[in-house]
Every structure is written in structure tokens, then in C-alpha cells.
Amino acid sequence: xxxxxxxxxxxxxxxxxxxxxxxxxxxxxxxxxxxxxxxxxxxxxxxxxxxxxxxxxxxxxxxxxxxxxxxxxxxxxxxxxxxxxxxxxxxxxxxxxxxxxxxxxxxxxxxxxxxxxxxxxxxxxxxxxxxxxxxxxxxxxxxxxxxxxxxxxxxxxxxxxxxxxxxxxxxxxxxxxxxxxxxxxxxxxxxxxxxxxxxxxxxxxxxxxxxxxxxxxxxxxxxxxxxxxxxxxxxxxxxxxxxxxxxxxxxxxxxxxxxxxxxxxxxxxxxxxxxxxxxxxxxxxxxxxxxxxxxxxxxxx
Amino acid sequence: xxxxxxxxxxxxxxxxxxxxxxxxxxxxxxxxxxxxxxxxxxxxxxxxxxxxxxxxxxxxxxxxxxxxxxxxxxxxxxxxxxxxxxxxxxxxxxxxxxxxxxxxxxxxxxxxxxxxxxxxxxxxxxxxxxxxxxxxxxxxxxxxxxxxxxxxxxxxxxxxxxxxxxxxxxxxxxxxxxxxxxxxxxxxxxxxxxxxxxxxxxxxxxxxxxxxxxxxxxxxxxxxxxxxxxxxxxxxxxxxxxxxxxxxxxxxxxxxxxxxxxxxxxxxxxxxxxxxxxxxxxxxxxxxxxxxxxxxxxxxx
Numbered sequence: 001x002x003x004x005x006x007x008x009x010x011x012x013x014x015x016x017x018x019x020x021x022x023x024x025x026x027x028x029x030x031x032x033x034x035x036x037x038x039x040x041x042x043x044x045x046x047x048x049x050x051x052x053x054x055x056x057x058x059x060x061x062x063x064x065x066x067x068x069x070x071x072x073x074x075x076x077x078x079x080x081x082x083x084x085x086x087x088x089x090x091x092x093x094x095x096x097x098x099x100x101x102x103x104x105x106x107x108x109x110x111x112x113x114x115x116x117x118x119x120x121x122x123x124x125x126x127x128x129x130x131x132x133x134x135x136x137x138x139x140x141x142x143x144x145x146x147x148x149x150x151x152x153x154x155x156x157x158x159x160x161x162x163x164x165x166x167x168x169x170x171x172x173x174x175x176x177x178x179x180x181x182x183x184x185x186x187x188x189x190x191x192x193x194x195x196x197x198x199x200x201x202x203x204x205x206x207x208x209x210x211x212x213x214x215x216x217x218x219x220x221x222x223x224x225x226x227x228x229x230x231x232x233x234x235x236x237x238x239x240x241x242x243x244x245x246x247x248x249x250x251x252x253x254x255x256x257x258x259x260x261x262x263x264x265x266x267x268x269x270x271x272x273x274x275x276x277x278x279x280x281x282x283x284x285x286x287x288x289x290x291x292x293x294x295x296x297x298x299x300x301x
Numbered sequence: 302x303x304x305x306x307x308x309x310x311x312x313x314x315x316x317x318x319x320x321x322x323x324x325x326x327x328x329x330x331x332x333x334x335x336x337x338x339x340x341x342x343x344x345x346x347x348x349x350x351x352x353x354x355x356x357x358x359x360x361x362x363x364x365x366x367x368x369x370x371x372x373x374x375x376x377x378x379x380x381x382x383x384x385x386x387x388x389x390x391x392x393x394x395x396x397x398x399x400x401x402x403x404x405x406x407x408x409x410x411x412x413x414x415x416x417x418x419x420x421x422x423x424x425x426x427x428x429x430x431x432x433x434x435x436x437x438x439x440x441x442x443x444x445x446x447x448x449x450x451x452x453x454x455x456x457x458x459x460x461x462x463x464x465x466x467x468x469x470x471x472x473x474x475x476x477x478x479x480x481x482x483x484x485x486x487x488x489x490x491x492x493x494x495x496x497x498x499x500x501x502x503x504x505x506x507x508x509x510x511x512x513x514x515x516x517x518x519x520x521x522x523x524x525x526x527x528x529x530x531x532x533x534x535x536x537x538x539x540x541x542x543x544x545x546x547x548x549x550x551x552x553x554x555x556x557x558x559x560x561x562x563x564x565x566x567x568x569x570x571x572x573x574x575x576x577x578x579x580x581x582x583x584x585x586x587x588x589x590x591x592x593x594x595x596x597x598x599x600x601x602x
Contacts, residue, residue: 111522117511118519147514163518164510165478172473177466205507207543209465209536210418213448217464218419221412235510242508 003027005062005300006052007292009285010069011035011123016285017051019061024293028055036068044075045099062103064296066126066288070095070106080111080120085158087129087291091298107295110158119163123288124149127259130290132156134282139257140247143284144268146171150243153257162246164239167264170232173212179231182216186263187232189270197226197233198240198271205241208234236271244275259284304328306363306601307353308593310586311370312336312424317586318352320362325594329356337369345376346400363404365597367427367589371396371407381412381421386459388430388592392599408596411459420464424589425450428560431591433457435583440558441548444585445569447472451544454558463547465540468565471533474513480532483517487564488533490571498527498534499541499572506542509535537572545576560585 003019010016013035019028034047048063070078078095094105109122124143128151131141137156143149146167152159174183187194201208211234219225226233255278258268265281272279304320311317314336320329335348349364371379379396395406410423425444429452432442438457444450447468453460475484488495502509512535520526527534556579559570566582573580 113522115519115524118515118522118524119511120518120521162508162511163514164508165514166510168478169474169510169513172477173470176473176477177469204543204546205509206539206546207463207465208506208509209467209470209540210420210463210543210547212470213464213466214419217421218416220421221414221419223416223419238507239510242505242511245505245507246511 001027002058003061005064005293005296006055006057007289007296008048008063008065008067008069009123009126009288009292010039010065010067010074012068013037015039015047015051017055018289018292019055019057020289020293020296024290026289028057030055036071036074039069039075040073044069048104060101062105062296062300064094064105064107064292064299066107066292066295067123070108071122076106078106078108080109083110083112083158083160084154085110085125087125087132087156087158088298090125090129091295094295094299103300105299110161112161117160117162119161121149121161121163124151125158126291126295127284127287128153128158128291129294130287130292131257131259131282133290133294134287136257136282139255141257141259142243142268142272143259144264148239150247152247162243164242166235166239170235174228174231178216179212182219182225183228183231185227185229187229187267189266191229193224193226194229194233194267195270195274197230198237198274201234201237202241202244202275205238208238232267233271236267237275240271240275240277255280257282259287261285302328304358304362306365306594306597307356307358308590308597309349309364309366309370310424310427310589310593311340311366311368311375313369314338316340316348316352318356319590319593320356320358321590321594321597325591327590329358331356337372337375340370340376341374345370349400349405361402363406363597363601365395365406365408365593365600367408367593367596368424371409372423377407379407379409381410384411384413384459384461385455386411386426388426388433388457388459389599391426391430392596395596395600404601406600411462413462418461418463420462422450422462422464425452426459427592427596428585428588429454429459429592430595431588431593432558432560432583434591434595435588437558437583440556442558442560443544443569443573444560445565449540451548453548463544465543467536467540471536475529475532479517480513483520483526484529484532486528486530488530488568490567492530494525494527495530495534495568496571496575498531499538499575502535502538503542503545503576506539509539533568534572537568538576541572541576541578556581558583560588562586
């Protein structure tokens with residue numbers, strides 16, 4: 001079976017490539033740590049060529065890319081499309097990269113040009129395009145990550161969205177504050193300390209900076225340590241309180257579509273359950289692939 | 302005039318010493334960076350001896366100390382007294398350090414042994430004791446710092462308190478996240494970006510992790526950068542929203558006693574003004590000295 005295109009999800013610190021047939025089935029794949037930051041050093045074309053070769057891509061196979069490769073500091077800037085943004089328009093706004101003998105397109109991100117709530121995404125919009133292929137055109141969508149995105153999807157468009165830098169705050173606090181003495185271990189979704197953190201922070205978001213100090217003070221006074229689970233629960237609970245305040249409790253069907261994978265997805269699912277959100281989980285990587293395929297069909301189909 | 306005692310405020314990363322006469326007037330002083338962390342390396346007695354000598358303290362002058370020297374990992378542990386804690390009891394619970402030819406006492410900190418809100422302070426209680434000397438026995442007191450303390454003082458006792466790790470969160474986020482690209486400069490209390498951050502965070506504390514991302518996303522989309530002022534305002538506004546939620550809007554006289562000094566004190570004062578708190582500012586260092594003097598009089602007077 002000969003591939004129809006190569007599809008690439010090029011993040012800040014990760015690279016994933018799939019060779020897809022005309023129905024979007026995976027014929028070969030590759031992944032590596034050559035994200036935007038690394039590729040700025042070694043060259044984007046070289047990284048792409050190496051992965052195409054390793055996957056056995058035929059000469060001239062077209063390539064569609066989403067993610068940070070299209071950032072200003074990436075390979076070639078693919079200017080944002082603005083909210084409200086129709087996902088079907090992504091392919092039309094792709095930029096073409098000069099690469100001898102190959103048609104390479106980078107999909108744009110989405111910008112919310114609102115002075116009160118400026119926000120940007122690159123990569124997540126392609127996962128949302130993949131959701132359309134699964135029949136989800138209107139929903140409140142959660143995409144957990146270093147920078148979690150919450151998207152109000154309406155009739156196949158991004159109506160509005162919010163980025164919560166929850167994951168990066170967790171990393172900074174657990175490595176660079178007194179909490180490093182207390183936030184040891186890994187958070188597990190069924191840890192009572194995780195769920196207690198979710199409850200307390202979501203019920204009392206304003207006092208989060210005091211709840212964080214209590215993670216350190218508690219064990220000093222002989223109370224059971226909450227560890228990394230308590231910290232993670234508090235920060236995710238805070239995020240969910242913010243989502244409830246800003247986006248309401250759910251989409252048209254009263255549920256949250258959780259686009260995620262791995263342990264972080266499990267933590268969000270447990271926190272959403274704890275707070276009474278109805279959750280429909282969809283694999284994030286499959287959605288990215290489906291979105292890239294949909295864009296490729298629009299460009300070359 | 303011969304000194305009555307030496308008074309020392311020994312913090313985590315700072316050391317301050319005063320020789321005081323019988324009326325609490327300063328006869329000599331010294332300060333340095335030999336806080337608890339440094340003194341653990343060089344020896345507490347050696348640091349104290351060196352500063353006493355430099356200040357010209359006579360042999361045998363008694364010494365009263367507050368702060369982290371009394372922590373478990375300090376010179377000698379001065380066990381916490383528990384809330385509700387009468388400040389007049391601090392002197393009685395001081396621990397004596399063995400030091401040849403000298404009477405040296407370390408005052409205890411205060412602990413809140415509440416499983417839902419465990420909290421500790423070391424040093425701030427002595428500033429509060431100094432407030433009593435100024436006739437402030439009941440108030441809502443704010444002590445800004447790396448770890449800000451908010452204390453409900455009632456009839457000369459610490460009724461309850463909350464520590465917000467606002468300053469340490471600011472330091473971690475501005476040095477170790479994407480905000481380091483956006484949080485440049487210094488926050489000034491009259492900067493509109495500071496006050497805008499205070500307003501937004503105090504009105505919408507739940508979405509703080511999204512407001513923080515907007516500090517980065519705004520300039521990417523061409524909006525005016527908010528810089529360090531915006532980050533500082535957001536985190537202080539969050540703290541004040543938490544205080545309002547937990548401690549109510551003021552003490553018996555409807556005001557906040559702000560125990561502070563320097564630029565951080567000015568930022569808190571501007572934020573409190575912005576949110577409509579009535580503020581009575583008192584110098585934190587003078588309060589610490591007055592509290593140490595009061596304890597010294599109780600011990601040796």
C-alpha cells in the first residue's frame with residue numbers, strides 16, 4: 001500500500017510522524033525528541049528528512065505539519081487564524097515551506113485577539129479538527145498538558161478558549177520552592193491526597209497560595225504528607241474551578257470531551273469525576289492524526 | 302549609656318542585631334547575610350559572637366533572639382506555642398542556649414495545629430508582640446514577604462493565621478517558566494499593569510492560571526506587555542481575594558494593619574488601596590525590635 005501523505009505533529013520538545021494511506025490508516029511511524037527547540041539547532045528540513053527516510057517515505061510524498069514548527073521562532077511562521085475560527089479553514093491557511101522535490105505545508109494555530117483574554121494555540125486546533133471527523137462539532141473540550149487548553153467548540157469552530165499553565169506551574173513549584181521538600185513522589189488518580197487537593201482548591205480557589213503552603217506546613221506539624229499528589233490535585237482543582245467560572249459546566253450535551261493520553265489524562269479524568277463533570281475521553285494522538293489527515297485531504301484530496 | 306540587652310532577628314537568609322537600652326532605644330546595630338542557612342555552616346555561636354563584638358557589646362550582655370534560629374534545623378529548637386496563642390506567653394516559652402558567660406534565649410514560633418489549615422510562623426509573632434507595645438491588640442495584620450502572613454489578632458493573642466507563599470511563587474514563575482520572557486523589569490505600585498493585575502485576579506481568582514498565561518500571550522498578539530508588574534499584581538490580587546474569603550474584610554476597626562518595609566510594602570499598600578481596604582502601615586523592623594524588647598523585659602526586667 002503506498003502512502004497518501006506524511007503527517008507530522010511537531011511540538012516544542014517532541015516530534016511525531018506518521019505515513020498515512022488514503023483512508024488515514026497508519027502505514028509507518030516515527031517519533032523523537034527533535035521538537036522545535038532542538039530543530040532550531042539542527043535544522044527543520046534535516047530532522048524531517050531523517051524521519052521520512054527512517055519511515056520509508058517515497059520521494060515526493062507530501063507532508064502536512066501542525067504545531068510549533070509554524071511558530072514565529074519555528075521553521076516558517078504560519079500566521080494564526082482568529083477566533084471565532086472555523087476548523088475547516090485551517091488547510092486553506094497552511095503555509096508552504098520551500099523544500100526541493102517535496103510539497104510541505106504547515107497548518108496555522110488559532111489566536112484569540114481579545115485584550116481581556118489574549119490566547120494562542122498551536123497544534124491543539126488540529127486535534128480539534130480530528131474531533132470533527134468523529135462527529136464532535138460542538139462541545140467543551142479539555143486538552144491537558146504543560147499548558148492545558150479548554151475550548152468552546154461550536155458548529156465546527158473554535159468559539160473561544162483558555163490556556164491554563166497548570167502543568168508548568170506544577171513543575172516550577174515542585175522544583176524551585178520549599179514544596180520540593182514536600183512534593184515528592186508521583187501523583188496517582190486514586191490517591192486520596194490528590195482528590196482532597198482537587199476538592200479543597202476547587203471549593204476555595206482564592207486561597208490556593210495558602211493551601212500550597214499547607215502542603216509544607218502539614219507534615220511539619222505531624223499531619224500526613226500530601227506529597228506531589230496533593231500539589232497536583234490542588235493545581236488541577238484550581239484549573240477546574242476556573243473553567244467552571246469561565247466556561248460553564250459543560251457543552252451542549254452537558255459533558256466535557258477530554259482529549260488526552262497517559263497518566264495526565266487519568267488525573268484530569270479523576271478530577272473531573274470528583275467535581276461531577278460528565279467525561280467523554282478521546283485519545284489525543286489519534287485525534288491529531290485524524291486532523292492532519294483531514295487537512296491533507298483538503299489540500300491534496 | 303550601657304545596653305540592657307542585645308536583640309536579634311535571625312531569619313532564613315538575614316541577620317539583624319540591635320543593642321538596646323532600658324527604654325528600647327537603639328545604641329548600636331549590625332546586619333548581615335548570615336541567616337539560618339549560612340549559620341548552619343559557620344556555626345550560630347560564631348556568627349552571634351562576631352556581631353556582638355562588632356557592635357561593642359559588653360561581656361555578659363544577655364541576648365534575645367527571634368526567628369529561624371529556633372527552628373528544628375536552626376540553632377536550638379524553640380517549640381511552637383499553639384493558636385490561640387497569647388503573645389505575652391512568648392517570653393515564658395523561650396529556650397536557653399548554652400553559651401559560656403552569656404544568657405541567650407530564643408523565642409518560640411506559633412503553630413496552628415488544624416488539620417484543615419496547618420500553618421507555622423517564626424519571627425512574625427515577635428513583630429506582633431511589638432504591635433501590642435503600640436496599643437494594637439486586635440486587628441487583621443498583614444506581614445508581606447516571601448511567605449506572606451495574615452494574622453487575626455484578638456485581645457493580644459494570635460487567634461488564627463494564614464501563610465500565602467505569594468513571593469516564592471512569583472520568584473519561581475518569573476525565573477523558571479515561559480513567563481521569564483514576559484516578566485521583565487520591576488513592579489512599581491503606581492504601574493497601571495500592576496493595578497490591572499490586582500483587579501483582575503481579585504475579581505476572578507479561580508482563573509489565575511489562565512491570567513498568568515495571558516501575560517505571555519498578550520504581547521505575542523501585539524497587546525501592551527504587563528511585565529513583572531502584571532505578574533506581581535496578579536499574585537498579590539489573588540492573595541487578597543483569598544484573605545477576603547478567609548478572614549473577612551478587616552479587623553475590629555475595619556482596617557488592615559500592614560507590617561512592612563520597602564518596596565514590597567508599597568506594592569501591598571497599593572493593592573490594598575485598590576481593593577478598598579483601609580490600611581494602617583507600621584514599620585516591620587521597628588515592630589520586631591519592640592517585640593524583642595518586650596520579651597527581654599519579661600525575662601530580665
